[in-house]
Amino acid sequence: MHKLQAYGVHRSLLSLISDFLDGRSQGVMLPGGASTWTPVLSGVPQGSVLGPLLFLLYINDVTDLFHDTVSIQLFADDIKIYMEIENNSKTVIFQEYINVVCDWANKWQLKLSYNKCHHLRVALRKSDESACYLLNNVPLSRVTSCTDLDVCINSVLSVSEHINNVVVKAKRLTSLLLRSFLSKDPMLLITKAFTVYVRPMLEYCSPVWSPCYIGKINKLESVQQSFTKRLTGMCTLSYESRLKALGLERLELRRLRMDLVTC
Numbered sequence: 001m002h003k004l005q006a007y008g009v010h011r012s013l014l015s016l017i018s019d020f021l022d023g024r025s026q027g028v029m030l031p032g033g034a035s036t037w038t039p040v041l042s043g044v045p046q047g048s049v050l051g052p053l054l055f056l057l058y059i060n061d062v063t064d065l066f067h068d069t070v071s072i073q074l075f076a077d078d079i080k081i082y083m084e085i086e087n088n089s090k091t092v093i094f095q096e097y098i099n100v101v102c103d104w105a106n107k108w109q110l111k112l113s114y115n116k117c118h119h120l121r122v123a124l125r126k127s128d129e130s131a132c133y134l135l136n137n138v139p140l141s142r143v144t145s146c147t148d149l150d151v152c153i154n155s156v157l158s159v160s161e162h163i164n165n166v167v168v169k170a171k172r173l174t175s176l177l178l179r180s181f182l183s184k185d186p187m188l189l190i191t192k193a194f195t196v197y198v199r200p201m202l203e204y205c206s207p208v209w210s211p212c213y214i215g216k217i218n219k220l221e222s223v224q225q226s227f228t229k230r231l232t233g234m235c236t237l238s239y240e241s242r243l244k245a246l247g248l249e250r251l252e253l254r255r256l257r258m259d260l261v262t263c
Contacts, residue, residue: 042109058108066097070093070094081101102135106136118141121155151204163219163220167219167220173198173201191231199224206255207255210259231246
């Protein structure tokens with residue numbers, strides 16, 4: 001309520017939201033019975049339309065803690081802070097801002113998940129920089145790669161690991177689809193299933209990681225190549241002929257179109 005008032009919410013709307021949040025209780029229902037009801041003392045109602053908006057308003061002021069030297073990015077309950085480390089003095093500054101985040105979280109009763117917090121150093125050349133950062137006196141684990149919004153980024157900004165992960169997942173899902181349909185007739189749902197379930201996995205956020213090396217391009221294309229070849233009447237045709245018969249496009253061309261749209 002304090003933060004809503006600071007954002008200019010007053011009178012009947014503030015009272016309405018207060019009634020929405022206050023006096024709630026929760027319990028667990030199972031086929032064999034139910035638990036006792038317990039008052040909900042904090043948080044927003046799960047599954048509600050208003051809940052995510054209220055949560056975003058609750059954490060939005062964390063951005064006011066940072067200045068030009070340190071940048072912050074938010075997505076739902078994920079926070080990334082980063083800065084250019086040129087010398088040891090910058091390391092000290094960065095640690096101070098980590099402490100600021102900890103103090104803010106403690107003040108507003110938001111518990112940080114230490115095992116999900118990591119430190120990634122991005123550089124194009126090797127360095128003996130071995131700074132150890134602390135989160136509430138708990139050392140931050142240093143990683144060589146991390147997944148951010150389902151895109152894997154490593155310490156040299158290479159997309160190889162992300163492409164490898166995507167290809168493995170896509171091939172696994174393609175095999176599952178082929179086993180799930182008794183008929184391999186391309187005119188049935190199986191081709192549509194590929195375009196609905198597998199292809200989006202190969203194209204998600206592609207303007208960020210679209211490869212420029214022919215080896216990586218071919219690796220991504222191999223998922224669609226192997227799928228179309230296993231359909232009835234397609235094994236003797238060339239890849240381009242199979243695409244024409246099925247009304248599909250090369251994945252490389254689709255990524256290029258997405259790059260152009262982004263630009």
